[in-house]
Amino acid sequence: MQGHMMFQPLLISSLIKHAERYHGDTAIISKNTDGTITKTDWTHISENSKRFANALSALGLKESDRVATIAWNNHRHLESWYAISGSGFVCHTINPRLFPEQLVFIINDAQDKVVLFDKTFLPLIKGVKSHTPHVEHFIYLGAYDQNVADAVPNVKFYDVLIAEQSSEFEWPSFDETTASSLCYTSGTTGNPKGALYSHRSTLLHTYAICLPDSLNLSAHDVMLPVVPMFHVNAWGTPYAAAMVGATLVLPGPGLDGASLVELIDEFKVTVALGVPTIWQGLLAAAKQSGSRLESMKRNVVGGSACPPAMMAAFKNSYQCETIHAWGMTETSPLGSANQLKAKHSLLSEDEKFKLRLSQGRPPFGVDLRITDQENGTHVLANDGHTSGNLQIRGHWIIDSYLGKSSSALTSDGWFDTGDIATLDEDGYLTLSDRSKDLIKSGGEWISSVELENIAMGHPDIAMAAVIAATHPKWDERPVVIAIKTPNSQITEQQLLDYYSDKVAKWQIPDKVVFVDAIPLTGTGKMLKRDLREQYGHVLLN
Numbered sequence: 001m002q003g004h005m006m007f008q009p010l011l012i013s014s015l016i017k018h019a020e021r022y023h024g025d026t027a028i029i030s031k032n033t034d035g036t037i038t039k040t041d042w043t044h045i046s047e048n049s050k051r052f053a054n055a056l057s058a059l060g061l062k063e064s065d066r067v068a069t070i071a072w073n074n075h076r077h078l079e080s081w082y083a084i085s086g087s088g089f090v091c092h093t094i095n096p097r098l099f100p101e102q103l104v105f106i107i108n109d110a111q112d113k114v115v116l117f118d119k120t121f122l123p124l125i126k127g128v129k130s131h132t133p134h135v136e137h138f139i140y141l142g143a144y145d146q147n148v149a150d151a152v153p154n155v156k157f158y159d160v161l162i163a164e165q166s167s168e169f170e171w172p173s174f175d176e177t178t179a180s181s182l183c184y185t186s187g188t189t190g191n192p193k194g195a196l197y198s199h200r201s202t203l204l205h206t207y208a209i210c211l212p213d214s215l216n217l218s219a220h221d222v223m224l225p226v227v228p229m230f231h232v233n234a235w236g237t238p239y240a241a242a243m244v245g246a247t248l249v250l251p252g253p254g255l256d257g258a259s260l261v262e263l264i265d266e267f268k269v270t271v272a273l274g275v276p277t278i279w280q281g282l283l284a285a286a287k288q289s290g291s292r293l294e295s296m297k298r299n300v301v302g303g304s305a306c307p308p309a310m311m312a313a314f315k316n317s318y319q320c321e322t323i324h325a326w327g328m329t330e331t332s333p334l335g336s337a338n339q340l341k342a343k344h345s346l347l348s349e350d351e352k353f354k355l356r357l358s359q360g361r362p363p364f365g366v367d368l369r370i371t372d373q374e375n376g377t378h379v380l381a382n383d384g385h386t387s388g389n390l391q392i393r394g395h396w397i398i399d400s401y402l403g404k405s406s407s408a409l410t411s412d413g414w415f416d417t418g419d420i421a422t423l424d425e426d427g428y429l430t431l432s433d434r435s436k437d438l439i440k441s442g443g444e445w446i447s448s449v450e451l452e453n454i455a456m457g458h459p460d461i462a463m464a465a466v467i468a469a470t471h472p473k474w475d476e477r478p479v480v481i482a483i484k485t486p487n488s489q490i491t492e493q494q495l496l497d498y499y500s501d502k503v504a505k506w507q508i509p510d511k512v513v514f515v516d517a518i519p520l521t522g523t524g525k526m527l528k529r530d531l532r533e534q535y536g537h538v539l540l541n
């Protein structure tokens with residue numbers, strides 16, 4: 001017997017309908033590519049998204065056609081997202097920091113029909129245009145601009161398109177498993193591969209990230225997604241904000257610490273989200289300007305491990321609670337978030353702090369396990385110290401990559417993340433490394449993340465990456481690549497000595513190389529592959 005309850009497909013259009021109907025006057029703040037600030041609200045975002053949906057339908061697109069965006073976090077980008085997915089097309093967010101060849105590769109792989117772009121990316125569009133034969137329309141996200149018209153023949157202008165259209169649009173209804181958006185892995189792990197999300201997976205993920213034990217989002221919040229909309233859908237925040245009726249502060253291209261401090265203070269941001277390199281900049285800028293970041297109650301750190309020193313700085317200097325979260329492109333992204341349980345209230349502040357450092361536990365809807373490194377399906381104990389391959393399954397986890405007929409899963413239906421981790425009895429996840437970043441010294445594994453966290457805890461170190469360098473006797477040994485803080489005189493020996501009471505003697509790195517800059521991936525993570533190429537041989541002569 002079936003239940004007698006209504007069935008409504010879980011569609012992204014229902015989010016914007018809800019936001020317009022119940023949170024219409026809630027503010028949306030957008031820093032534009034030209035530096036100006038637009039103050040709008042959910043009513044106007046919704047109306048423009050319907051205007052743009054009319055414009056897209058006038059272009060004659062077919063169901064599930066791909067519409068790409070190469071844009072910062074701003075209001076036009078937000079409107080276009082709802083228009084594209086809401087109409088039944090696939091919103092393909094492109095990371096502009098990829099190399100042009102990779103960009104061409106993914107536009108062609110996705111067979112994008114339309115490409116939307118911000119002014120910043122005009123040179124990029126000029127460069128790739130002749131190599132992307134499937135693209136029928138380029139749309140500039142702004143008002144008419146003669147320079148753009150001259151540079152890209154037949155380009156259309158977003159503001160002109162929506163000005164011609166009505167704000168009446170009936171969002172179509174379709175199967176909730178229809179594809180809604182597409183994001184390519186950022187290529188730290190080889191060739192970019194497409195993760196194709198569905199309306200259903202997106203809606204269920206949105207519910208999960210709002211939960212009190214996840215990011216704890218509500219209509220009281222002013223959210224600043226520093227994480228770009230092209231990085232796993234800004235971790236789902238543009239959908240979550242519509243679901244709960246929060247204000248969004250969209251930071252545009254200004255991701256430097258000083259610009260972020262200004263936005264936080266001016267618009268009273270309560271929760272901000274980003275990768276650790278962003279917070280490094282923010283902390284330095286807040287210190288310099290003397291800002292107390294008064295409104296900011298929490299920040300969400302993910303994408304790379306949150307260094308303990310960073311979490312302590314937010315807590316002690318700014319009374320800001322850091323939520324450490326883990327996920328990946330293939331997992332929509334939320335796989336776990338760190339919130340304590342009732343029983344932890346009895347712990348000392350120190351013990352609580354230690355618990356908060358892990359990547360947290362899975363929300364309802366996903367399940368984690370660790371398995372043997374040799375045999376990917378032999379499940380290991382959740383005892384907090386046995387480490388193995390981290391695997392995940394759930395409602396918003398990939399099952400196969402775009403264009404690949406083979407499954408991306410293990411023989412028993414789990415997705416292997418490529419991360420190495422432990423799980424404790426409560427499901428708290430602690431990542432020790434990515435499998436290929438682990439350092440194998442004389443048959444023993446050393447965690448590069450642990451050594452990086454120690455270096456970054458030194459007051460004279462601004463950033464540090466630890467790589468496996470080839471060693472004639474031990475195969476691999478750890479080498480620290482570090483950036484000093486301004487005016488620091490720290491020496492190699494002083495940094496190596498700093499490790500002596502923190503790790504076993506055989507885990508102390510062999511060498512420190514001080515550099516002025518560490519290359520970052522398109523999503524702001526340290527590009528260890530490049531560092532390994534450059535410094536992987538420093539122990540050989």
Ligand code: ADP
Nearest residue numbers: 185186187188302303304305325326327328329
């Ligand atoms: P890519 O795999 O192309 O770098 P993703 O953004 O999907 O792109 O990266 C996912 C990976 O980032 C994870 O598999 C993990 O290695 C790392 N990661 C994400 N969050 C954390 C975290 N909180 N701590 C440590 N590593 C993390």
